[in-house]
Amino acid sequence: MPKDWSWSSLGDQADLLTGFPFRSEEYSTNCSAIRLLRGDNVVQGGIRWKDAKRWPLENLKHFARFELEVGDLVIAMDRTWIEAGLKVAPIGEQDTPSLLVQRVARVRSKAGFSQAYLRHLVRSFDFESYVKQAQTATAVPHISPTDIREYRIPVPPRSEQRRIASVLDAWDQALEQTERLILAKRRRKTAWVQKLFGNLPKRPLLEAADVWFSGVDKKARVGEAAVRLCNYMDVFHNSRITSKLDFMRATASPSQIVSNSLRKHDVVFTKDSETSEEIAQPALIAEDIDDLVCGYHLAIARPRDEVGHGPFIAQAMRHPSIRWQFSRLANGVVRFGLTLDAIEQAEIFLPSLDVQERIAAVLDAEDLMIEDLSARAELFRTQKRGLMQKLLTGEWRLGEKFE
Incomplete structure (x- = not known):
């Protein structure tokens, strides 16, 4: 630990709020009603809104403190860790407006602590290991708000928090861009399959x-x-x-x-x-x-x-x-x-052998592009894990040129 860093707890550096137990009998079927963010909406690194439940807008004024803001972090407290990874995600513009539901925690940094730096801390391998140990061994493994608040975190100076977050954000952006390309290539291949196999x-x-x-x-x-x-x-x-x-x-x-x-x-x-x-x-x-x-x-x-x-x-x-x-x-x-x-x-x-060969050539080329992009995405993940290990422990320091 560098001399100008200190240890703290997540609860000392961030405000944690758990959601409200909205009654299912009062859910709205109106597509313009506000979305409710439940534990099953939180996936690894993002929010999945398919089949989202909604709450009537006329009741919104009573639940203002549970409204989520862009940049908030949410943690599903039930089955926080599964084999696919941590059910932790940042809230983006596309995820608002929405209300926080029980068994989900919202984490928002306090003054003087970087929310971007906090985002990487709670998506780190160290936090994942902490969650695995803290999860209760019940039918539905879960962690408590106290567990989250007690997570021990390294606190560098505020300027270095921003620099660390900036570097790790760059890897996240490269990974997200690559994953979007993979999705686009898969969709294109699906279109080719529909076209090429249509009347065979x-x-x-x-x-x-x-x-x-x-x-x-x-x-x-x-x-x-x-x-x-x-x-x-x-x-x-x-x-x-x-x-x-x-x-x-x-x-x-x-x-x-x-x-x-x-x-x-x-x-x-x-x-x-x-x-x-x-x-x-x-x-x-x-x-x-x-x-x-x-x-x-x-x-x-x-x-x-x-x-x-x-x-x-x-x-x-x-x-x-x-x-x-x-x-x-x-x-x-x-x-x-x-x-x-x-x-x-x-x-x-x-079909005839020459048709088989032509179709296979087209689809195999698509597969090879997807494989190459998938290998690139895995490389970004590996590089980011290594960077996080170095940067979040202070083993590697970032000077002002990274501002």
């Missing part, structure tokens, strides 16, 4: 590719050959399988290697899942990868020469109508799976 004929999947199920598990056995394993999560989390992935190491028998080795333009898809919607999620083997075999709970679709094109088959299997078809063909109650009989019933879009 459907034929049985087995006319386009040979399909079989893999049975290679994750175990390593003495006497078997060492292999790289393309496992379930590799396929579930990636649309393209490349040599850049960190594959699990396992072993396989000679017959398993012959049957389940993967080659360029094979399509691997999920055969089993806990939900029917996650059945037949595909990933394209984008290149030849030495010693790569397909793991358990997966199926391999190998395109037939002069009939099927792997990149096209992978794109077609992501089409909503094909996804819905496979979810309907899956059997199960608690866990779902495809059988070979189901594969025989499955259909896929199947």
